Amino acid sequence: MESLNKMKSRIEIMDSTLRDGEQTNGVSFLPHEKLMIARLLLEKVNVDRLEVASARVSEGEKEAVTGICRFAEQAGYLDRIEVLGFVDHNKSVDWIADTGCHVINLLAKGSYKHCTQQLHKTPEQHIEDILDVLDYAESKHFRVNLYLEDWSSGMINSPEYVYQMMEAMKDTNIERFLLPDTLGILTPTQCEDFITKMVDMYPDKRFDFHAHNDYDMAVADSLAAVRCGASGIHVTVNGLGERCGNAPLSSVEAVLKDMCDVETNIVESQLNMISRVVEGYSGIAVSPNEPIVGENVFTQVAGVHADGDKKDNLYSNALKPERFGRKREFALGKNSGKANIEKNLEELGMTLTPEQVRKVTQRITELGDRKEVVTQDDLPYIVSDVLNRHDAMEERVKLLSYMVSTSYGLKPIASLKVEINGKVYTADATGDGQYDAFVKALRKVYRDNLNRTFPRLTNYSVTIPPGGHTDALVQTIITWQDENGRVIRTHGLDADQTEAAIKATFKMLNIFEEENTKK
């Protein structure tokens, strides 16, 4: 409890997506991507500080940092840009100075082992080298923060070395001491213990804690560090970073706000936006169950939960989706009850009698039993099917017959006959695959006969049950966008993948046709 007295009321957030985050295997941001992420983090998300690169990495990296600094200077943010540099006499400082940045996060060694076995230096030699860089950095009007790399194992195995470093540095102009748990080995209890020691011994110094997630403790350790007096926490968007990554920005922000009652400057309504942008640029998909930003985390699945939400939000906690620019959804599947269905019908503006809701619910649970996913866009179709309610969904676009062929060395061919609003059309086309040929033929019908643009396919996913049976049902979920930007997601289920995709396609065409007719 005493530790809580040391807790700061406002915590600085330093985002290292562009430095430590880019150390994720397979991630490499282009300069314009780095600039876009930096702008959004500074202007929209409002992180306090941004570590954008390691010095000396490459010419491309230098170009990227220069671009960020140019933007930051014009916008008045230059003080918030930082670059990691090495204890290499003047090399890193010069590299960073060339970019226009003037804050170096100097990477010194925080454990005896790293100092003696990686640098092959005695602590005294290393201290001398650091002081040498500090002098040079100051002569260039740099501000300096000091990383004590591998500090966590230093505190476990060589605490006297850590204190020797601190004693040697305490009277310098170092602004912040950055304490990394480089290998993600600390428990929250150890973190509390070690941060408390640092804060007690050097009460007038500012300490940042830098977590790694090897034991899935990054957020818990960050919370522990704040409770014991850390002034700043290092994060990355989506928890990107080497191995298991760093502490995710979104979780750290929510935990600090909801569980510690400390302030940060983060605009939480922008957290989902930045997560999506970094997901796109990094190519690293966010897990659907990732707190705050995962696809599923605001979706109620169980009927009992949807029912409770209808009755005064009984199943919601402080993590309200609206805080993060998201909305609550109610899944449709075998665990749905009538409350899930009603919530979705409400959103679609459809009203059914209790008996009709019961029938639709029954159909959806049956589909769920067959492993079918039902999306909100499928719902009018199901209502139409179950209740024969043509006002719900009339089949205006019908596939009367089709043929798709595939052969070795020749392009697949599709030939089809469709009925659209009572008129019959035929077309054929070749494509890169059977489904591609089929869609190209359909496109021809829409373009040549109806003078209309066929919706654009934006995502296509196929799932098959595990087990490797070739006769298993295949589920295809396709996302489409029409020329007005309206997005819908439909699914098809069949033993044949092309047939499943065709089913999803005709659902989509009927939904768009229905909407066109109502206009």
Ligand SMILES: CC(=O)SCCNC(=O)CCNC(=O)[C@H](O)C(C)(C)COP(=O)(O)OP(=O)(O)OC[C@H]1O[C@@H](n2cnc3c(N)ncnc32)[C@H](O)[C@@H]1OP(=O)(O)O
């Ligand atoms: C906190 C962290 O995540 S640490 C990550 C820091 N960032 C990076 O590593 C960025 C990517 N790295 C690179 O581009 C390159 O490794 C460079 C440009 C830094 C150095 O490249 P190279 O000269 O080819 O050296 P190499 O990568 O093989 O080895 C690293 C060298 O840095 C030394 N080194 C390690 N830590 C430090 C440090 N804090 N300060 C100075 N030198 C260091 C090592 O002892 C080794 O030197 P040696 O070759 O004389 O034994």
